[in-house]
Structure formats: C-alpha cells, structure tokens
Amino acid sequence: MSACAKEQSLEVAVYETSASGNKLTKVTEFSISETKASIRLNPEKTYQTITGFGGAFTESSAYVLNKLSIKNRNKIIKGYFGKEGANYSLTRTHMNSCDFSLSQYSYTPSEDKELKDFSVKEDMDDLIPMIKEAMAASEDGFKIFASPWTAPPWMKDNKNWVGGKLLPEYYDTWALFFSKYLDAYKEQGIDIWGFTVENEPHGNGDNWESMHFTPEEMTDFVQHHLGPKLEADGYGDKIILGYDQNRAGLKEWVDVMYKDEASSKYYDGTAIHWYESTYEIFPEALQYAHNKAPNKLLIETEGCVDSEVPKWQDDQWYWSKEATDWGWDWAAEDEKYLHPKYAPVHRYARDIIGCLNNWVDGWVDWNMVLDKQGGPNWFKNWCVAPVIVDPDNDEVYFTPLYYTMAHFSKYIRPEAKVIDVENSDEKVMVTAAKNPDGSIAVVVFNPTEEAKQFSLFLGEKSKDISINAQAIQTIVLTN
Structure with a gap:
C-alpha cells in the first residue's frame, strides 16, 4: 500500500x-x-458511559440574557443548545438563591414545617424563561439537576443565610422542600433529572449562601429523609448526587456514602468541583471514588475561572498564563503551589480530558452568561463565563472557553463510552x-x-x- x-x-x-x-x-x-x-x-x-456536558442556569445568567435584544438572546441560547452550536446535554441550576443571584431569597420564607407557602415565583421572571427557551432550542433535549446553597435561615442552627447546619428537627421538612420543588417545576413544564444534596458542604469561607454537612450528616439525611421522601412522592427515579465540592476531599466522603448497601441505596453518584487547584486533576482521588462505587455516577458539577473580571473581546488573554484564582491570594502557604497562574483555556481542556481519563462521566461549567464585570453577583464574587455580554450596548462575546466546552459537548454525546x-x-x-x-x-x-x-x-x-x-x-x- x-x-x-x-x-x-x-x-x-x-x-x-x-x-x-x-x-x-x-x-x-x-x-x-x-x-x-x-x-x-x-x-x-x-x-465509563457519558452522562453529558454543559453549564449552569443561574439567576445572574438569566437576568443579563433578559437585558439583550431578542436577536442576541436567541444567538446565545442557540449557541449553547442548538445542534449547530455546543448542543449542551447536562445542566445545573440552583434552588433558593446563591451568590450568582440578584439578592438572597428562599422559596419558603415563612416558618412552617408543611411549607404551605412554597413558591418558585422568584424564578419566574428570568430563570424559568431561560430554561424554557433552552428546551425549545434543543433537539436532543438535556438533563437538569438542581443544587441548594442553603435551606432558609429559619431551618438552621445559626438562623443565617451563611454557614451553620440544618437542624435535625427540619430534616423531614427539608426533604419535603425537594419534593415541592419538583412539583413546582413540573407545573412549569420543566422536568428536573436530579439533585446534588448540598452545594459545597464544607462551606465557602462563610462568604455567601452556604450550609454545612459532614459526610455522616449528609448520608443520614439522604438515607433516612430525602431518599424515602422522594420515593414516597413518586420521585424515586430522581438522581441524588452526594458531596459536591473539591476533589481532594473525596475519600472521606465516598467512604461514608458507600459504606454499605443501606448508606448507598439512594445515592446515584458523587458530585465534584475543580477549585482545589488550577492544574492538578487529582487522578488518585477520582480513581478511588470510582473504585469505591464503580456503578455510581461521578460528575464534575462546577468549575469556572473565579476571582477574575472577564477580559472583553480579548481572545489572547484566555490562552495566556495570566489568570489567578482564589487560592493565589487565600490558599494556606503549604497549598499555594496548587494555585499558580494559568491559561484559562488550558485549565478547561486539561481538566475535562483528565476527568474523562479518570472515570468522570459528566462535566458541567458554572454560569453560562455573565456581564463585563463578571456578574451580577450580590457578594461581588466576580467570575468568568464562556459567553460575556455588554447589556448596555447589546453586544455578545463568545470567549475561547465557549469553543473549548463545545469541543466536548458537541461531539461526545450522552451514552457514549x-x-x-x-x-x-x-x-x-x-x-x-x-x-x-x-x-x-x-x-x-x-x-x-x-x-x-x-x-x-x-x-x-x-x-x-x-x-x-x-x-x-x-x-x-x-x-
């Protein structure tokens, strides 16, 4: 030849x-x-079998999207969800407010164990319309999982939006909250695929909405309250992902989550974030989590270029070793080596490939759209999104991170091996x-x-x- x-x-x-x-x-x-x-x-x-790739619907993303012309709004929605675009297949959203909300709010502001006043009216102006437009643009459809940053303050020991723990007397009430959320979104024509039990159960340095769980507390809540409640209400098919924070802490969590058949029963998988390092993938931790529960999902549920105001219309910055993350300033001295300067595109590509080569089956970016400041964010925790917009001038910037995500989401489809x-x-x-x-x-x-x-x-x-x-x-x- x-x-x-x-x-x-x-x-x-x-x-x-x-x-x-x-x-x-x-x-x-x-x-x-x-x-x-x-x-x-x-x-x-x-x-592993692929679950999907995508990003998060946040109130901030939906709000800035709502400030654009219909033409540019459609351009972004189709860019993410159209077959000719990134064709996202796995997405996330938040229950109650998070830092990427305009203010702090709960679907259940009144102290009442039966949650009779439960309402998602806070999501009706921006968040739900964005999700519905994405559904209309997607030929293949996509999965949505929801994450709470915190229960309403009245259910917590510190009566605060930030930090503290869920009081045991409200475990059943908080499980009911998840069920009512499914009902409310179903009424809006939105089918929620599943949940992470708690975003960042170690907390976030007590900066914005958070609620703390130990592995034992979360597993108790899932095993005896959340799992049985969803099952009783006809939602036994909903996915429940435990943990939902950085990878280096995986071992202590999966050891408790998957300790035995009873503790494992309602967990469908483990959720992880990437903020532990700007370059390290933690393959040993990922391998350990997979080997502990080979038949469970392992999904990266959040990652973004944090602690940075986005660079506008400057593709080269995203390829240059200029970005710093939270750890550049705040990591403990013995962990600073994990947080050197990095090139944003490199971090995304390296992490997604590294995850796929170590049993991770889904990878979800954080905000889909932010403004030129990297918000809005009520805490001023500015971050970068793959699509940046200037609402005042009705301009849209698809950064190189958008194309990086599309290299995976567009071509590696759900159920791929x-x-x-x-x-x-x-x-x-x-x-x-x-x-x-x-x-x-x-x-x-x-x-x-x-x-x-x-x-x-x-x-x-x-x-x-x-x-x-x-x-x-x-x-x-x-x-």
Missing part, C-alpha cells in the same frame, strides 16, 4: 480551536513531517469516546508552543494529522 493510500484510509473530520484564531474551524489540510507521534484507538476496551487510547507524546493530552451512533470523537489538546504531528490509528487504518501550537482538536471518525 502506498503512503498516500494509507494516509487516506481513515476518514475523519477535524475541528480546531487555537490561540492562532481557529474557533471550531474545520481543518482539511495538514502539515506533516517525517517525525510523528502516534495515537492509537482501542474501541474494544471501554470505560469512553474508550482506551494509547498516546506516544506525553506533552499532548488525548481522550476518546464512541458515540451511540457508532462515531468516535477524539479530543486532542496541544498546550505547547509548537505545532505537533501524529498518526491516528484505528485498527489497520490510519490518518496523519497536524495540530497547531496551543490548540484543541476534536477528530470525528464516522467509518
């Missing part, structure tokens, strides 16, 4: 996003030299998954300052491909 014939034997479509300006651009011409690395796909060896990959270039990161339609999506991330060449092998067939310096590629194989 001639070299030319060999090169053409594997049919691929290649899409690239790069520091040099590509944005999910289809690439057909490749610069190939004689020295090439190899990436070999082994689809017979499979790992992560497959084995052999990669000979340790400076390049690779992951791959086989979709339900039989196509294979391979995501390659080249963080280096030089272009790379590699031969992609599937069985006896191969294709020589080059990737630009500082670039992400999704390679789709359909044959």
